[in-house]
Amino acid sequence: MEYQxxxxxxxxxxxxxxxxxxxxxxxxxxxxxxxxxxxxxxxAHTVMAEGGIAAALANVDDRDSWQVHFADTMRGGQYVNNWxxxxxHAKEAPDRVRELEAxxxxxxxxxxxxxxxxxxGGHRYPRLAHVGDRTGLEMIRTLQDHGIHQGIDVHMxxxxxxxxxxxxxxxxxxxxxxxxxxxxxxxxxAVVLATGGIGRAFKITSNSWEYTGDGHTLxxxxxxxxMDMEFVQFHPTGMIWPPSVxxxxxxxxxxxxxxxxxxxxxxxxxxxxxxxxxxxxxADNEEExxxxxxxxxxxxxxxxxxxxxxxxxxxxxxxxxxxxxxxGGVYLDISWIKERLPHAAxxxxxxxxxxxxxxxxxxxxxxxREPMEVGPTTHYVMGGVRVDAETQMSTxxxxxxxxECAAGINxxxxxxxxxxxxxxxxxxxxxxxxxxxxxxxxxGAIDEREVDRAATxxxxxFERGAGGEGPYQVQYALQELxxxxxxxxxxxxxxxKALECLGQFAERARRVGVGGHREYNPGWHAALDLxxxxxxxxxxxxxxxxxxxxxxGHFREDYPDKDPQFGGFNLIVRKxxxxxxxxxxxxxxxxxxxxxxxxxxxx
Amino acid sequence: xxxxxxxxxxxxxxNDGRFDDFRTDVSxxxxxxxxxxxxxxxxxxxxxxxxxCKAGKCGSCSAEVNGHPRLMCMTRLNQLxxxxxxxxxxxxxxxxxxxxxxxxxxxxxxxxxxxxxxxxPANGDGTWxxxxxxxxxxxxxxxxxxxxxxxxxxxxLREHRMFDQFVGPRHLVYAAALxxxxxxxxxxxxxxxxxxxxxxxxxxxxxxxxxxxxxxxxDNAAIPLKERVIDQLYDPVAKLLRxxxxxxxxxx
Numbered sequence: 001m002e003y004q005x006x007x008x009x010x011x012x013x014x015x016x017x018x019x020x021x022x023x024x025x026x027x028x029x030x031x032x033x034x035x036x037x038x039x040x041x042x043x044a045h046t047v048m049a050e051g052g053i054a055a056a057l058a059n060v061d062d063r064d065s066w067q068v069h070f071a072d073t074m075r076g077g078q079y080v081n082n083w084x085x086x087x088x089h090a091k092e093a094p095d096r097v098r099e100l101e102a103x104x105x106x107x108x109x110x111x112x113x114x115x116x117x118x119x120x121g122g123h124r125y126p127r128l129a130h131v132g133d134r135t136g137l138e139m140i141r142t143l144q145d146h147g148i149h150q151g152i153d154v155h156m157x158x159x160x161x162x163x164x165x166x167x168x169x170x171x172x173x174x175x176x177x178x179x180x181x182x183x184x185x186x187x188x189x190a191v192v193l194a195t196g197g198i199g200r201a202f203k204i205t206s207n208s209w210e211y212t213g214d215g216h217t218l219x220x221x222x223x224x225x226x227m228d229m230e231f232v233q234f235h236p237t238g239m240i241w242p243p244s245v246x247x248x249x250x251x252x253x254x255x256x257x258x259x260x261x262x263x264x265x266x267x268x269x270x271x272x273x274x275x276x277x278x279x280x281x282x283a284d285n286e287e288e289x290x291x292x293x294x295x296x297x298x299x300x301x302x303x304x305x306x307x308x309x310x311x312x313x314x315x316x317x318x319x320x321x322x323x324x325x326x327x328g329g330v331y332l333d334i335s336w337i338k339e340r341l342p343h344a345a346x347x348x349x350x351x352x353x354x355x356x357x358x359x360x361x362x363x364x365x366x367x368x369r370e371p372m373e374v375g376p377t378t379h380y381v382m383g384g385v386r387v388d389a390e391t392q393m394s395t396x397x398x399x400x401x402x403x404e405c406a407a408g409i410n411x412x413x414x415x416x417x418x419x420x421x422x423x424x425x426x427x428x429x430x431x432x433x434x435x436x437x438x439x440x441x442x443x444g445a446i447d448e449r450e451v452d453r454a455a456t457x458x459x460x461x462f463e464r465g466a467g468g469e470g471p472y473q474v475q476y477a478l479q480e481l482x483x484x485x486x487x488x489x490x491x492x493x494x495x496x497k498a499l500e501c502l503g504q505f506a507e508r509a510r511r512v513g514v515g516g517h518r519e520y521n522p523g524w525h526a527a528l529d530l531x532x533x534x535x536x537x538x539x540x541x542x543x544x545x546x547x548x549x550x551x552x553g554h555f556r557e558d559y560p561d562k563d564p565q566f567g568g569f570n571l572i573v574r575k576x577x578x579x580x581x582x583x584x585x586x587x588x589x590x591x592x593x594x595x596x597x598x599x600x601x602x603x
Numbered sequence: 604x605x606x607x608x609x610x611x612x613x614x615x616x617x618n619d620g621r622f623d624d625f626r627t628d629v630s631x632x633x634x635x636x637x638x639x640x641x642x643x644x645x646x647x648x649x650x651x652x653x654x655x656c657k658a659g660k661c662g663s664c665s666a667e668v669n670g671h672p673r674l675m676c677m678t679r680l681n682q683l684x685x686x687x688x689x690x691x692x693x694x695x696x697x698x699x700x701x702x703x704x705x706x707x708x709x710x711x712x713x714x715x716x717x718x719x720x721x722x723x724p725a726n727g728d729g730t731w732x733x734x735x736x737x738x739x740x741x742x743x744x745x746x747x748x749x750x751x752x753x754x755x756x757x758x759x760l761r762e763h764r765m766f767d768q769f770v771g772p773r774h775l776v777y778a779a780a781l782x783x784x785x786x787x788x789x790x791x792x793x794x795x796x797x798x799x800x801x802x803x804x805x806x807x808x809x810x811x812x813x814x815x816x817x818x819x820x821x822d823n824a825a826i827p828l829k830e831r832v833i834d835q836l837y838d839p840v841a842k843l844l845r846x847x848x849x850x851x852x853x854x855x
Contacts, residue, residue: 039653039655039661039663040653040663040707040711041711042749043655043656043661043662043663043749044655045655045656047655047656047660047661047748048656048658048660048661098729098730101730101731102722102725103720104719104720104722104781104784104787106738106741106742106745106780106784107738108735108738108742109733109734109735109738111735112732113731113732113733113734114730114732115730116735131742131745132742134660134746137660137745137746137748138745141745145714145719145720145777146719146720148711148714148715149715149719156708156711179700179704179706208655208656208657208661209654209655210655241632242630242631242632242633243630243631243632244630244632244633244634244637245632245658248657248658249658354659354660357659358658358659361659361677361679362632362634362677362679363632466648470644470648471648472643472644472648473644476644514648514649515648515649516648516649517649519616519651519700519701520651520700520701520702520704521648521649521651522643522648522649522650522651522652523643523648523649524649526648
């Protein structure tokens with residue numbers, strides 16, 4: 001089979017925030033860098049991030065510090081985070097944000113002209129550097145516009161289907177470019193995975209088509225460990241009506257700016273269930289909550305700004321118990337602030353411009369005048385490639401991972417705003433250490449037979465032709481299954497059923513056929529994505545069966561409580577030599593005393 | 604609303620194409636991209652379309668719907684007359700690849716020719732101060748999602764094909780964001796006049812009309828940049844001074 005060959009010292013797969021940041025850093029390390037992205041440059045899922053970048057700059061509240069950010073992140077992650085990653089993240093995020101400004105990012109400003117920070121769920125102080133509600137766009141554009149002048153070779157609209165190894169080390173990757181459908185072989189001394197998440201394994205999701213778990217699957221197939229795959233974040237507020245927009249994200253920034261959640265009786269139900277470990281820092285009346293959103297430092301945050309896992313479950317409870325809105329959600333109301341603020345409509349449009357337009361254009365709703373209907377949407381996966389905290393290297397030499405496709409920083413639940421800072425902090429580290437690895441690594445040998453096998457497998461759907469199983473039909477069935485059986489509320493019986501079905505879908509995937517030819521053929525691309533979707537779905541399901549407790553994003557109705565015993569380890573997913581998926585437990589190493597003290601003193 | 608509608612979709616490769624009609628179900632709230640996806644899933648698996656976020660944020664699904672440059676994900680079917688077929692074509696300004704997909708790589712190359720951000724020295728603490736009002740002027744341009752609809756509709760590119768002499772409205776917006784950044788130290792006036800061809804823009808505002816982000820491309824980016832070019836390169840007093848200094852310097 002024919003293919004083009006490209007040589008790079010470091011190959012970065014994925015060009016969202018983490019991939020771009022890694023590529024920039026690797027390039028600064030003096031090695032040649034190739035950057036592969038499934039879409040056009042600058043279109044990656046990072047553009048969708050709305051609220052902001054969490055970093056303890058302490059510009060708005062000088063009580064903030066890396067210690068508080070660290071404690072917030074660990075509490076939000078229910079203490080199964082990789083504490084070293086949480087520490088590095090909290091310490092390094094401020095520098096990474098300031099660096100963005102030095103590269104041209106234009107953040108909103110405080111009155112004295114510094115970077116403004118806003119409130120967000122689970123963050124004790126206003127911590128999110130932001131640009132209205134389009135922070136992700138600002139971030140990716142800044143990295144893109146800086147990155148294009150750093151001598152990085154960008155391969156746009158190119159999908160990697162397999163990593164190549166030599167003697168246990170990753171030495172390259174094989175994939176295809178969308179436009180002509182030609183195969184490409186990338187030889188590299190180190191590979192950084194920055195492919196984002198797995199949201200497309202679920203029916204209702206805020207994620208774009210790209211989020212099929214490619215990086216997770218590439219790593220798994222190459223023998224690397226995955227970790228924490230049971231922890232999937234369902235964001236509490238996605239659009240639910242009309243049906244075609246179901247799942248599109250409604251930023252947490254709405255609640256940060258004073259938006260409240262109400263059920264159909266008009267009750268602010270979030271006051272009804274405040275978890276014990278957050279009680280001390282949560283407002284117990286509406287007045288105090290409002291004062292918090294308006295910057296009153298003596299006030300505690302409203303319960304709408306509790307962590308996403310908790311808010312999602314409260315919403316599900318309201319709907320289940322018959323207090324939901326007409327289209328099966330709850331109400332999110334920002335328009336009520338007109339009772340408190342003069343020129344409230346202008347204020348809302350200025351603070352939440354994309355939300356205003358999104359609802360106006362897609363749902364005929366004016367959010368300055370009426371409440372939105374919202375419900376949970378699959379948003380993020382805390383689980384991913386198991387990496388070393390300092391270097392971001394996986395358990396396979398030469399293979400690094402950063403951003404959403406890596407595990408560790410977020411534990412059982414991610415705080416809003418910690419994703420963008422994660423991309424920057426660990427994107428940089430992955431780039432730096434991948435470059436260092438590449439400088440020392442000898443050129444690896446490419447196994448031509450392995451490449452041929454991958455190519456033959458990739459074109460197999462054409463051999464079966466349009467008469468085969470439809471790729472979209474298998475994808476839709478899988479999404480329905482994961483949504484209903486391995487979604488927000490899980491139980492053992494459903495998930496075992498789901499595993500069985502996944503086995504059947506894998507059979508169907510082997511029969512998938514597509515018509516036409518290889519040039520820009522979405523049917524073919526959908527067929528090739530099925531392997532990744534099936535792999536990550538199985539990893540989520542097997543891990544979720546194994547964790548017989550409820551923690552963070554993982555909620556079991558048959559084990560509704562947190563179990564301290566399960567708080568002592570992470571679940572590891574690994575491919576056995578005979579190709580089966582194995583789940584095992586890895587004890588969490590003990591935390592150093594100084595970090596323990598921080599957590600104990602910052603309640 | 605009708606329960607089904609006909610979509611007349613451009614199919615083919617590299618300009619060798621034709622319109623094919625597809626009839627498909629429509630339901631409340633649907634956008635054009637939903638219809639395209641439905642057709643793709645049920646009738647034409649290999650129908651090529653570029654898209655990502657389906658929320659108007661990434662700028663991938665640009666096309667011409669009933670002849671108007673639009674984002675397919677933000678064009679509601681209830682804004683269209685479904686009694687007649689809805690035509691969906693690729694952006695006509697860029698080289699055609701397949702079906703609704705075009706080759707927009709020229710835009711990425713053009714952007715690279717614009718001098719990047721170069722900050723003035725930071726304060727002692729390594730940061731910069733700026734007023735929100737100054738930030739906002741630039742933030743309007745930074746809203747751009749690079750959908751390239753403004754490039755698609757610009758007659759300098761679309762009719763006159765002056766890709767090697769004019770960077771197009773998108774990149775005037777990009778240059779404006781850099782030029783008006785209060786902490787940028789670079790000057791791009793000379794480039795704008797010469798290689799970037801700002802003089803070809805004759806402010807017909809077609810770009811402004813199609814911008815899905817409502818950026819006032821002509822009024823806030825193109826015209827102020829034109830003024831900047833004139834200020835810096837056509838100042839009559841400076842020109843006189845130049846003439847005299849050159850005169851004195853020239854050997855007799």
